[in-house]
Amino acid sequence: MKSVAVIPGDGVGPEVTREAVATLEALRLDLKFDHLDHVNAGRWLTAGVAMTDDDFERVRASDCVLFGAVGDPRVTSVEYARQVLLRLRLELDLYVNHRPALLLHERLSPLRDPDRRNVDLVVVRENTEGLYVGVGGVLRRGTPDEVAMDQEVNTRLGVSRVIDYAFRVARRAVCMVDKSNAVKHGGQLWRRCWSEATAKAGARLATSHLYVDAAAMRLVADPSEFDVIVTNNSYGDILSDLTAQLVGGMGVAASANLNPDTGFGLFEPVHGSAPDIAGQGVANPVGAILSAALLLRSQGYGDAATAVEQAVASTVAAGRCTPDLGGSLSTEEAGRAIRAEL
Ligand code: ATP
């Protein structure tokens, strides 16, 4: 028996999470759900708290989390996201952000050359440090001499453990991406950890290194070159939106926030709360459903995960999907079509 904490969150989060949960239920596995529907922006706005310590303990007591999205146009403070998603990522030390990109159908590729469309890669994004740690400050605020600084933090432990993970999940090649020619100190730490990891790994996998600007260019020129890309928090953020667009856009991108040492994971679509389409019933549930497939695989239900992925691929191929993928189904109809295929 595995227990899944479910946090649908805001905007399209609840709409797509509902379909992901229904998909998991349709498999009739030994899963128990703990629903935390109240962790959302509405509660933050009325009670000034989104996730209490009690909620956090419920999450910690589960085996994994299925997450929708947090974000609301009425909430301007970054404190809300910090209290929910960042707290979970940091306190549960979910140091890997695993973001696969797989082209489900030719027509979803924005690339012209059919020989270069094939995408089946994973961006492994460092998830707990880098430029997003919130270290820095502002000097002489509001004056013409104002200076704003954000420090990038890279630790040897943080860098080496995420690179080790990339080697473990790669099938044929690992490419490390940095900007060590311009961002010296952190960049050189990444290069040293990378050299040590490649020496340890031997010849099983092809290894390469790219500066992030060149990686962005190569990903558009010929994404079929890539298998696993490992990089820091900010480059991983940016490159994984790029790779999502190579396979059909934000509606299909799935992710896993993992601590490979404890086995704990938080699974969420890459997209956010999408306030521009929330409440219209048109959000694509595929990103959330493929995140649920990643959850299944991490919890030991590999065959069920593959079945979900295949059901998604065949419904999308048949055009039974939401408008962002060229179909005309609603969120719920798209979810139902996938379950029917299952
Ligand atoms: P947040 O601040 O919560 O990250 P955001 O404003 O960055 O939200 P995203 O949710 O990341 O917005 O969405 C970016 C774009 O992708 C929006 O135009 C949105 O409509 C579209 N989009 C996001 N999710 C989906 C989805 N599930 N299906 C279809 N389109 C989506």
Ligand code: MG
């Ligand atoms: Mg966003």
